[in-house]
Amino acid sequence: MTEAAPTPGSIGQQLKVLGAEVVLSLESVDDKTALEALRVEVLGKKGKLTKILRGLAGVAPEERPKIGHAANEVKAAVERAIEDKAKLLDQAERQARLDRPQLDVTLPAFGQPHGHLHPLAATMKEVCDTLCGLGFSIAEGPEVEDEYHNFEALNIPQNHPARDMQDTFFVDGGRVLRTHTSPVQIRAMESQQPPLMIIAPGAVYRHDDDVTHSPMFHQVEGLMVDRHVTFRHLKGVLTAFLHRLFGEDVSVRFRPSYFPFTEPSAEVDIACVICGGDGSGAAGACRVCKGTGWLEILGSGMVHPAVFEHVGYDPEVYTGFAFGIGVERVAMLKHGIDDIRLFFANDLRFIQQF
Numbered sequence: 001m002t003e004a005a006p007t008p009g010s011i012g013q014q015l016k017v018l019g020a021e022v023v024l025s026l027e028s029v030d031d032k033t034a035l036e037a038l039r040v041e042v043l044g045k046k047g048k049l050t051k052i053l054r055g056l057a058g059v060a061p062e063e064r065p066k067i068g069h070a071a072n073e074v075k076a077a078v079e080r081a082i083e084d085k086a087k088l089l090d091q092a093e094r095q096a097r098l099d100r101p102q103l104d105v106t107l108p109a110f111g112q113p114h115g116h117l118h119p120l121a122a123t124m125k126e127v128c129d130t131l132c133g134l135g136f137s138i139a140e141g142p143e144v145e146d147e148y149h150n151f152e153a154l155n156i157p158q159n160h161p162a163r164d165m166q167d168t169f170f171v172d173g174g175r176v177l178r179t180h181t182s183p184v185q186i187r188a189m190e191s192q193q194p195p196l197m198i199i200a201p202g203a204v205y206r207h208d209d210d211v212t213h214s215p216m217f218h219q220v221e222g223l224m225v226d227r228h229v230t231f232r233h234l235k236g237v238l239t240a241f242l243h244r245l246f247g248e249d250v251s252v253r254f255r256p257s258y259f260p261f262t263e264p265s266a267e268v269d270i271a272c273v274i275c276g277g278d279g280s281g282a283a284g285a286c287r288v289c290k291g292t293g294w295l296e297i298l299g300s301g302m303v304h305p306a307v308f309e310h311v312g313y314d315p316e317v318y319t320g321f322a323f324g325i326g327v328e329r330v331a332m333l334k335h336g337i338d339d340i341r342l343f344f345a346n347d348l349r350f351i352q353q354f
């Protein structure tokens with residue numbers, strides 16, 4: 001059996017049917033993927049239109065241009081219809097996007113960063129809290145101090161070589177930026193009678209500036225005065241203080257030293273918190289304690305009788321001890337910080353680590 005030869009009429013009919021089919025199919029297409037599939041099905045190399053036009057071979061030559069023309073029209077119409085549908089789909093998609101609620105109340109809120117204490121303030125608080133827990137109360141005094149309270153009353157007379165121990169900032173009118181918080185002790189003793197147990201926390205100033213010294217830094221000094229206060233009280237209180245601050249197991253040692261306002265005087269060391277006291281580091285000697293295994297942490301001593309005379313205490317009746325600790329140094333040791341200037345640069349990348 002042979003296939004009936006196609007006639008111009010039947011090909012034209014097929015083209016019409018195809019056009020109508022496409023219009024119908026387009027109605028049910030609702031996304032771009034389905035639209036592309038339809039385009040290939042109709043207009044692709046092996047698509048329905050190509051298949052219909054294959055029948056052209058059997059059509060009389062004089063009829064072909066007419067059929068060809070009709071085919072082109074159908075093809076153009078189908079392409080147009082597909083293009084229009086694509087536009088419609090785009091529009092619908094855009095509209096859907098716009099119609100979606102812009103504010104999604106179910107999303108988690110943006111975090112609000114919490115502030116916290118500066119590492120120095122936190123260390124200062126820890127030192128003060130520890131000492132207050134041992135019975136001391138806080139006293140305060142001016143940062144711009146007269147020379148009498150900063151030096152003379154502390155047994156550092158004019159021309160005393162000890163004035164060279166502290167590089168002083170001088171202000172007008174015989175005043176200085178206090179070089180230590182010790183003048184607060186003088187003011188406390190001037191206004192109160194023993195027994196006395198105070199600490200003086202605060203900023204102090206010295207003309208010094210490198211990786212371990214800042215022109216402004218912080219001290220907490222302590223003073224205990226009563227009848228019969230001895231060096232054993234000094235050792236006991238300071239050892240308890242350091243154990244609370246650096247841990248119960250930390251070794252503490254007292255070394256003879258000199259301060260004009262105490263006699264006898266002692267520097268207090270703790271076992272190096274970095275190398276644990278054995279003095280060795282990753283490459284030879286421990287960098288922090290320089291291989292000694294010890295870190296100087298406090299200055300201390302029994303209050304010099306001359307200081308008591310300045311404030312009107314009878315040195316035959318009263319004795320006392322005093323000590324001072326550098327807050328920056330404690331913070332640097334506790335957190336392994338090697339440059340004091342980081343505390344004052346206010347770089348959030350540094351501060352946020354605490």
Ligand SMILES: [Zn+2]
Pocket residue numbers: 272273274275276277279280286287288289290291293294
């Ligand atoms: Zn060390």
